[in-house]
Amino acid sequence: MAGNYELIAKKMGVPWSEEIEKILKALYSDEEAQILLVFNGPYLDRFTAQKIAKKLKRPIDEIEQKLIEMARTQRVFSATRDEVTTYSMFPLLPGLFELYFSNHERALKEEKDVLRIFTEEYEKYYNEGNIVNTFRSSYPFMRVFVEQDAIDETISRGKGKLVEVDQEVEPIKNRILPFEQVKNLVEKSRRISVMDCACRTHMKLHNDGIPVNDYPINVCMTFNTFADYALENGFGRELKKDEALKTLTAAAKAGLVHTTQNVTDKTTFICNCDRDCCVMLRGIRQFNDPNVVATSNFLPEYDKSNCVFCLTCIDLCPMQVIELIDEESEEQRISIDFDRCIGCGVCAFNCPEEALTMVKKYDKVPVNNMMKLMTKYIGGKTN
Ligand code: SF4
Ligand code: SF4
Ligand code: SF4
Numbered sequence: 001m002a003g004n005y006e007l008i009a010k011k012m013g014v015p016w017s018e019e020i021e022k023i024l025k026a027l028y029s030d031e032e033a034q035i036l037l038v039f040n041g042p043y044l045d046r047f048t049a050q051k052i053a054k055k056l057k058r059p060i061d062e063i064e065q066k067l068i069e070m071a072r073t074q075r076v077f078s079a080t081r082d083e084v085t086t087y088s089m090f091p092l093l094p095g096l097f098e099l100y101f102s103n104h105e106r107a108l109k110e111e112k113d114v115l116r117i118f119t120e121e122y123e124k125y126y127n128e129g130n131i132v133n134t135f136r137s138s139y140p141f142m143r144v145f146v147e148q149d150a151i152d153e154t155i156s157r158g159k160g161k162l163v164e165v166d167q168e169v170e171p172i173k174n175r176i177l178p179f180e181q182v183k184n185l186v187e188k189s190r191r192i193s194v195m196d197c198a199c200r201t202h203m204k205l206h207n208d209g210i211p212v213n214d215y216p217i218n219v220c221m222t223f224n225t226f227a228d229y230a231l232e233n234g235f236g237r238e239l240k241k242d243e244a245l246k247t248l249t250a251a252a253k254a255g256l257v258h259t260t261q262n263v264t265d266k267t268t269f270i271c272n273c274d275r276d277c278c279v280m281l282r283g284i285r286q287f288n289d290p291n292v293v294a295t296s297n298f299l300p301e302y303d304k305s306n307c308v309f310c311l312t313c314i315d316l317c318p319m320q321v322i323e324l325i326d327e328e329s330e331e332q333r334i335s336i337d338f339d340r341c342i343g344c345g346v347c348a349f350n351c352p353e354e355a356l357t358m359v360k361k362y363d364k365v366p367v368n369n370m371m372k373l374m375t376k377y378i379g380g381k382t383n
Contacts, residue, residue, distance in 0.1 A: 008033060047088075073111075078233075104201050148182050185223070192221055192223055194219065198220065199278050223267065264366050301356070310352060
């Protein structure tokens, strides 16, 4: 029944191919595929087991048991509010891929063959450009945060002015708005969980279990209902707010980039992405496509008089857009390719001197909720 699986791929918004067919068939039985087809699309509807059973004309107990098992094994998303559990369809990314590979220990124990097929076929699918095509939109699904300490430095050097949380102002150059500070997202959250980064886990599995780099792996954070989902399904570790902030600082120190959904409020995760494995950052470099992720509103400003030419920024820049020029001459300086800079602040945060400062250059303000994000993201897709 390729027909049902092809329809699922369509609802998930990913191109149909031999690889995606193998992935979906490994993950979903015929019966589970029929359950998925009840949904209109990823995160678009939240149905109770009763509603799904009614739509399928099947006994509620049987469907409920299936859905509980599908949620436990990362096939569907579940959330419980006021003692009512609802289920939603995952997109391939961000959702199914991230949660499945973050919880790969379960898959290793229970369904090694499914994990192997997902790992191998996903890599082929990725290298054919399908994942980057999926993310390509004039309104990117994800956005980059500037590292928090880099913003704090900007303010203390008098190069940016803070706008307090919930204060209503029009975006003005050099005004740092609440959504631009990653710490506000952490402080406003009800519950936080940290889990393994799916992209680095996937690449490690693809590389016969050997990590492809030394970046920290247990740094992928989910919030609120997504934290509930991970913790209630037996993976992830709950973090207090101060622990979450420390984890973010440690990630930036290692050269990882904070990313989240391209909205101002109620984001459900913060990724800490690396240049080798991340679906987006790797995609920008591998497919030379900067529209996979929305850059921050900031760019680094360089002050040669403070530079000691330690080359830390060159070493850590996740986009590899910094270089040393006119070496061994009076003109020696670092040069940044701003066309490919994503404004993450990893360079400024890790500069041991005051030679780099993140300065606000743009006034982009994302939409304020997930529904608007989905509408703009899907509406702006070119594939
Ligand atoms: S690399 Fe980034 S996008 Fe991918 S799972 Fe890790 S933290 Fe998330
Ligand atoms: S130069 Fe590199 S490290 Fe610095 S903000 Fe741009 S992408 Fe990030
Ligand atoms: S990290 Fe700072 S001091 Fe070192 S080379 Fe870069 S700009 Fe200069």
